Amino acid sequence: MSELLLSFETSSPVCSVALHRVNDGSLVGQSELRLEKSHSSHLSVLVSQLLENSGYSLSDLVAVALSDGPGSYTGLRIGAAAGKGLCYALDIPLLAVSTLQSLAYQVAAVTARPEQFLYCPMLDARRMEVYAALYTHDGQEVLAPAPLLLDADTLAEQLAHHQLLCFGSGAAKFQSVLANSSQAGFISGIVPSAVAVGALALEAYRRQEFRDAAYYEPFYLKEVYTTTPKAK
Known part of the structure; x- marks a missing residue:
């Protein structure tokens, strides 16, 4: 079997x-x-x-x-x-x-000299916000998954000391607000x-790191967004 x-x-x-x-x-x-x-x-x-x-x-x-x-x-x-x-x-x-760690794993696995970078998966979260995290090439978490509001100062501290590879459905929005930083690279088409x-x-x-199927809930990071229908 x-x-x-x-x-x-x-x-x-x-x-x-x-x-x-x-x-x-x-x-x-x-x-x-x-x-x-x-x-x-x-x-x-x-x-x-x-x-x-x-x-x-x-x-x-x-x-x-x-x-x-x-x-x-x-x-x-x-x-x-x-x-x-x-x-x-x-x-x-x-x-x-x-989800973010698995995206980082995908990219690190096919990156030449992967230890040179921090990996920044970004998922679109409406307007100028993304869900993002930072990982080393071997999957160590540098920045825990969090909602980030994108502007020119986003991840400024990390960019000052590391080369970042950014990818995922929200990365293009970050690229649009970043002023051509030589410390940030962007990869399209990563899903x-x-x-x-x-x-x-x-x-x-x-490692037998199992979840309790009876009580398991996905890690939404933010509460689901709903709207109230307008009265006719």
């Missing part, structure tokens, strides 16, 4: 799933859709198809990993509900990985991936 880790990434418009082998950490397969609001209707289909196409079944799963947030409130809720449901049904543990979630979750699995 194979031992597989199933990972979800639903924090952004990308709906992504991946399978890793627990024994050696190898990637079995991945599948994703880059469609707005596709998570609720396609997540379970992507999981079923990935398992079938890989020649495995739900009984081969030993854990489920989720992108923990921050990110889309609705997307994170959908991923959490699906993951918790599978964990209950299969009696397997739940893992959760920071959250279940492959990175799974890679980091494997480490947590070996």
Whole structure:
């Protein structure tokens, strides 16, 4: 019987799933859709198809990993509900990985001389605000995930002493307010991936850093934004 880790990434418009082998950490397969609001209707289909196409079944799963947030409130809720449901049904543990940390992992893994930089994933959070954090090339947290209001002084202290690589859906907004700093580099096209979630979750699995599926809630970072309908 194979031992597989199933990972979800639903924090952004990308709906992504991946399978890793627990024994050696190898990637079995991945599948994703880059469609707005596709998570609720396609997540379970992507999981079923990935398992079938890989020649495995739900009984081969030993854990489920989720992108923990921050990110889309609705997307994170959908991923959490699906993951918790599978964990209950299969009696397997739940893992959760920071969305920002997994983004940093993606970039550091393909960066030449990665130790030269601090990695700054940024997720769009309306207007001139982003969710951001800072990590070293080996995943050490330098700045904890936080909402940042972007202006010319944002991360000024860090930029004075380090070279930053910025990426994610909010990075372009930061680039627009930064006055051509030689200490900041920007990478476009980086989106959250279940492959990175799974890679980091494997480490947590070996350390048995499991979440309580009964009480787990994603890390939204901020309260969900709602409006009251205007009276007609």
